Amino acid sequence: MQDRNILHPAAASSLPVEVSHLTKSFGSFRTLDDISFSIAQGETVALLGRNGAGKSTLIGCLMGFLLADSGNIDIFGYNIAILPREIRARTGFVPQTMTGFGNFRVAQLMDYIAAFYGELSPIDPALTAWADLDPKKQVRSLSGGQKQRLAIVLAMRHSPEFLVLDEPVASLDPHARRDFINLLDTYTQRTGASILISSHILSDLERLCSRLIFVRQGNVVLDVSTETFRATTRWLEHPAPDQLLAALPADIQILGQRPDALLVHGWTGNLILPEGTLTVIPDFEDAFLEITTPRISPAETNTPDSAT
Numbered sequence: 188m189q190d191r192n193i194l195h196p197a198a199a200s201s202l203p204v205e206v207s208h209l210t211k212s213f214g215s216f217r218t219l220d221d222i223s224f225s226i227a228q229g230e231t232v233a234l235l236g237r238n239g240a241g242k243s244t245l246i247g248c249l250m251g252f253l254l255a256d257s258g259n260i261d262i263f264g265y266n267i268a269i270l271p272r273e274i275r276a277r278t279g280f281v282p283q284t285m286t287g288f289g290n291f292r293v294a295q296l297m298d299y300i301a302a303f304y305g306e307l308s309p310i311d312p313a314l315t316a317w318a319d320l321d322p323k324k325q326v327r328s329l330s331g332g333q334k335q336r337l338a339i340v341l342a343m344r345h346s347p348e349f350l351v352l353d354e355p356v357a358s359l360d361p362h363a364r365r366d367f368i369n370l371l372d373t374y375t376q377r378t379g380a381s382i383l384i385s386s387h388i389l390s391d392l393e394r395l396c397s398r399l400i401f402v403r404q405g406n407v408v409l410d411v412s413t414e415t416f417r418a419t420t421r422w423l424e425h426p427a428p429d430q431l432l433a434a435l436p437a438d439i440q441i442l443g444q445r446p447d448a449l450l451v452h453g454w455t456g457n458l459i460l461p462e463g464t465l466t467v468i469p470d471f472e473d474a475f476l477e478i479t480t481p482r483i484s485p486a487e488t489n490t491p492d493s494a495t
């Protein structure tokens with residue numbers, strides 16, 4: 188998978204996570220296509236995309252569960268290809284669904300997992316209070332939401348510096364979900380940990396995350412701070428969008444198009460636009476739909492159905 192030698196951490200940059208030119212195919216279907224990004228310490232990054240966009244595959248590669256075809260992933264300066272123990276000890280992962288361990292009782296499983304990390308400080312009381320789990324219950328008897336809470340506690344028990352969450356709130360009720368988002372927010376502020384979170388609950392991501400990475404068909408189509416996204420993403424409404432297109436400077440990114448409007452990124456109030464253009468702040472969900480809708484061209488054959 189890796190194109191270069193394993194880095195010694197001392198030689199690495201100070202960014203906790205660096206992904207460069209990652210590709211991954213299943214058969215002839217290219218799931219990840221030249222993905223590059225990095226995550227700084229203390230950043231909370233949202234991974235956004237439709238079903239099948241490649242989010243879980245990317246997370247699988249980041250966690251070392253999947254081997255990429257090419258490209259590099261360095262976490263804390265260590266190349267993931269050999270996954271040194273140090274990466275695991277400093278990383279937490281919440282999967283989409285928790286499977287296995289059905290015969291364990293909750294407390295037993297917590298102790299069992301904690302044992303892999305050596306000496307641990309006492310568990311954060313805010314985490315156990317939020318999870319609200321009966322320590323004597325068997326894991327198999329927990330509800331879907333309770334299993335999800337347990338998976339979150341297990342991933343955060345050792346206070347990871349890099350926490351990866353793959354749709355962690357899908358089975359949580361709105362109370363638990365809101366409290367969890369607040370818990371994550373407090374956690375990053377207290378510890379300076381970096382977070383990568385994939386979810387379809389867009390309001391949570393917009394509230395929690397300082398950065399947004401939009402993935403479409405295995406490509407990163409937009410990687411931007413939430414603040415910049417809010418300030419510079421606009422619908423430009425005009426009956427003739429072609430006139431708009433002609434008037435826009437080259438550094439404006441076109442994120443989407445409707446018969447009477449363009450969704451642009453890089454907007455500033457100084458743009459000189461055709462007369463009658465209306466500038467509208469997009470609703471976040473609306474923008475998500477536009478940015479992540481697959482673009483189909485007749486020549487495009489890279490679909491899961493075409494995979495062998």
Ligand SMILES: Nc1ncnc2c1ncn2[C@@H]1O[C@H](COP(=O)(O)OP(=O)(O)OP(=O)(O)O)[C@@H](O)[C@H]1O
Nearest residue numbers: 213214218236237238239240241242243244245491
């Ligand atoms: N093991 C596999 N074998 C073949 N194809 C796979 C495999 N894993 C994923 N894929 C394909 O890769 C594409 C991306 O899947 P992935 O699970 O990464 O999407 P996702 O963005 O996480 O979707 P969701 O939001 O539904 O979880 C899909 O078309 C999927 O069918």
